[in-house]
Amino acid sequence: MVNKVQIAFLFLLITGFPLASSLIAAEKGSSVSAASAASAGKTGVPQSSSGKATVAGDLKETLFKRGVRQMKAGDYAAASRDFLKAVNVDFIFSDLARYYHGRCSLALARKESRSNSAAGRKHLEQAEQSMMRLVEYYPASPLLYKALVDMGRIRLELGNTEGAIHAFRKALEEASNRPEIDYIYTTDGPAAVFQLLLDALESQRKWGEAADTYFQRLTRLWLRENGHVLRQRLVELGKKYKLPYVERKYYREMAAIYSRTGNHARVVEVLGNALGSGEKLPDNLNRIMALSLSAIGRKNEALQQWRLMKMKAGRNSSLTLECDYNIAGLLKALGQKDEALKIWTAIASEHPKSYLADNSLLAAAQCNDGEADLRLLERVVWEYTSGDVASRSMQLALEILEKQGGTAGTIPFLKKTISLARDTALYPFTAFRLAEAYTQTGKKSKAHSVLETLVKESPDDYYSIFTRLGPERINAMGFEGTKREVRNFDHGLRLSFAGLPKAGAGPVKVADHILALRLKEHDMALLLLHDRIRKVPGDLQSRFNLCLAYYLTGRYNATIRNAESFWNSAAMKKSFPKLEYLAFPFCHAAAVLKETDAGQKVDPLFVQAIMREESRFKHSDVSWSGAIGLMQIMPKTGAWIATKRGDSDFRDEKLFDPSTNIRYGSWYIDYLSGNVGRDLFDIAAAYNGGPGSVAKWKKKFGNLSREAFVEAIPFDETRRYVKKVIRSYAIYRRLYVPVSSGK
Known part of the structure; x- marks a missing residue:
């Protein structure tokens, strides 16, 4: 829940930045574009050739505010009348007034239906009309998604299931156009709307369309969804749509899902059935088939599958390289190590800039039993100085060098590596290991110099932290009773408001009004902020405000995601140092x-x-x-x-x-x-x-x-x-x- 203090924060967070380009589209097809909003003068309200328009706009705003007060007091009939009057081309809140008119009609329907079902239905129809007009007249409104969802729900109550299906489909289309909707709407998000759509289709016994809808949605989301939910959905799917039929028609999606959930035997079965019925598998499914065959121990068949894929792929393609890499791995597993070594070495030599070159070199280095090939490990580290492959190769190389010449024998290798990896992810680990080697060989001043540079250049890297604090201090902090010290956990965020300008004269800011009126339309404010950042990527204030708005409305996942992204900007670090609190928020x-x-x-x-x-x-x-x-x-x-x-x-x-x-x-x-x-x-x-x-x-x-x-x-x-x-x-x-x- 958002408390009063947080509402106050929300009012402050949006003030002081121009948002004229996000003005809402106007009634009956007239829209307030970014250009017209910018030229609207210092007030930011669209101007008319007559001064009467401004007076009318002020009147509409007064009506709107009165409607809000009445709505909060539970007088939905009076509020509904005021909102309807406030809908006007010259009023900046026309779409919100239209939406609130629909919500008031919906509230009246709930109230009336207890005693008078006819009156309740009439209010439901009025609510539907309001949402329909909002969708028709304000296609660019941030409220479009919410209006479509509400319209679908209302149509279900009215018994218009076909109309509800149409509304839910349009809502999902809007969500696909605005990826942030997934993060902003916590209760009526795309997943919930998808379920409403699926239920509506099933109620109409449109099983084929329901299955199509299911897989269209699942195909978009299966990479992000978790295995637990997917497995549960597959069980439900089998009960509803008869799984054998679904597996035949949607073998592509089913194979991808089974692969993602680790059920490789089912992958082979589903794709085998598809091949048996004459289907030609695309490259991605041939790849899944080969990997699944290997995973269940059918290595000879997997080898044959990769070789067939290579023949079809032609020469010098990324798929050919992938086939060669996997063929080599299977040959090694089948005991043909010399042939595997030859293939991996060729990939690294002939395609040194490919995404598999470093993996191939590491595989080649470990191809023979016993100790890895130091020469090849050094090549991986020095030629590919970033990523996990270089890190793993360095570990192996250091073990070999230490066996051969003790700790002193690792120093030349580490010195060369640190000179090549200065601006890569490998640098902190290399610097740490070099300092450790210097210390163990009695060169403490050199160790100190290396660590000093590491801490200065990468202060928040794991190895810098380990260097500065040491394991003893880190462990002591964990158990020294710091609970009382962190009770004032919001202090850092409160300090960040000191630099924000106060509300006052200047362009009208839509998100300001939403929060200043305490309408709790946080979703709309967040969407407007996203629009602002898309249109003006250099607006640092809006970036900070977006992260803060996510935090104060309890959307911590989106807070961290955006704050981490923005924190990579040197300009953001300089202008908004408190953004780091939002990348590492103290939650719950x-x-x-x-x-x-x-x-x-x-x-x-x-x-x-x-x-x-x-x-x-x-x-x-x-x-x-x-x-x-x-x-x-x-x-x-x-x-x-x-x-x-x-x-x-x-x-x-x-x-x-x-x-x-x-x-x-x-x-x-x-x-x-x-x-x-x-x-x-x-x-x-x-x-x-x-x-x-x-x-x-x-x-x-x-x-x-x-x-x-x-x-x-x-x-x-x-x-x-x-x-x-x-x-x-x-x-x-x-x-x-x-x-x-x-x-």
Whole structure:
């Protein structure tokens, strides 16, 4: 819920930036374009050749404000009359007045239908007419999507299912034209509208059209949707549409979904049936077929599939390279290592700038049993100085060099690498390892110089943080009782308002009025801000305001996504340093502080770091594996925690509740601190990879330094996760503890 303080913030956040180009399209086809709005004078209200137009505009605004007051007071009949009068070409809020007229009619319909169904139906028809006119007269309005959704719902109530289907389809079209709608609308978003459309089609027994609609939507979303939801939908689909028929007609989509959910046997079955019925598979499905055959152990068939694809692809195409790369991998698996080595080496030599060149060199280096080929590993690192492939190759190369010549033997290799990788993602890791090598060989001044440069050039990189704080300090921060220090968690954001101009004379700003009138039309304001940024990409104020608006309306996932994107701009960093608070927001503060005060020993900022990296604070998130909510808790783990806590009424759905999820996640972190030790690195690793895995790794790598232990984690996902969590935690500490505790 947005409280009064946040509403006040929302009023402030939009003030002081020109938004004339976002004026709403006018009634009956006349639109207020960006150009006409800009030329409207200092008031920003469209001008007429007569002064009467301005007076009329003021009158309409007065009527509109009175309508808002009446609507809030529950006098929907009076409000409806005022909104209808306010609809005028010279009034900036014409589309909103039209929308509110429809909403008031809808409220009256709900009220009247209890005692008089005829009167209720009449109001429903009036509401439908208002929404229809808004859609017809204001095609560029930010309210278009919402009006279409409401129109569809009203038509369902009126029994006009065909009309509802049309409205829902148009709403989904509008959502595809405005990607931000997915983030802005939290209850009536495209997923909910799609379900309404599907239900409406099924109620009309339009099974084929329903299946078509389902797959059109799913084809767009399957990459973003999680495996848990897809598997559930496939079960429902089989019950509704008879799965064999669907698999035949939609084998492309079904194969892609089965592949994404790891059901490779079903991929082979579905595509095999398609081939048997005479279908010709496109390249992407041939690729999926080959990968699935390999995954279920049918390597000879997979090899044949890749070779057929290569024959069809021709020479010198990216598909040919991919075929060669995979053919080499299968040949190695089948024992033909020399042939595999020849193919991988050829890819790297003949196509050095291709996306598979570094992977091919690394594969070639590891082709033979025993120690990897140092010469090829050096080529990967020095020729391809960014990405995970170069990082993995460097690790292997350092191990070999250390065996051959001790720590001193790694220094020339690291020095050359650091000179080549200065502006790449590999630089911080290389600098850290070089400083470590200098220290171990007694060259402490050189180590200090390297680390000083690293911290200066990449202050918030994981390795810089590790250098500045060290594992002991990081762990001490996690358990030193900082709960009282971070209670004033919004202080940094409040400071950011100091630089915003006050509301006053100047161009009329649509979003200002929406918030100043406290209409709570946050969705409309966000859409207008997106429009503004698209039209004026250099408007830094609007960028900051957009992030702040997302934050203050509880859309934390979109807050972080936009803030991280804008933070890459040097101009944004200079003009709006507080934007970093929005890239690392302190969310669900009351629940986090309560749970970390309730016997849990861990720092609430560490809980924030976990939540940020797990779900980006999206409480409805479900992972591919089925983990739920803010802290991504598996249902089985949730049930186990509930048993340990003595919660007898646990259900999986409770994990979607932010307070419950934070309670269980905080408890689990506390449990892990007792299981794997009071070490944030180990706790983060156990949270992602499981305490059993951490116990095994500690037995195997327990004698390594903390940094080396993290690098030795065999799970790529867990290794990256630990670094991301520790980095986020350190940034949270830097942002929130100093401003609240004075330390």
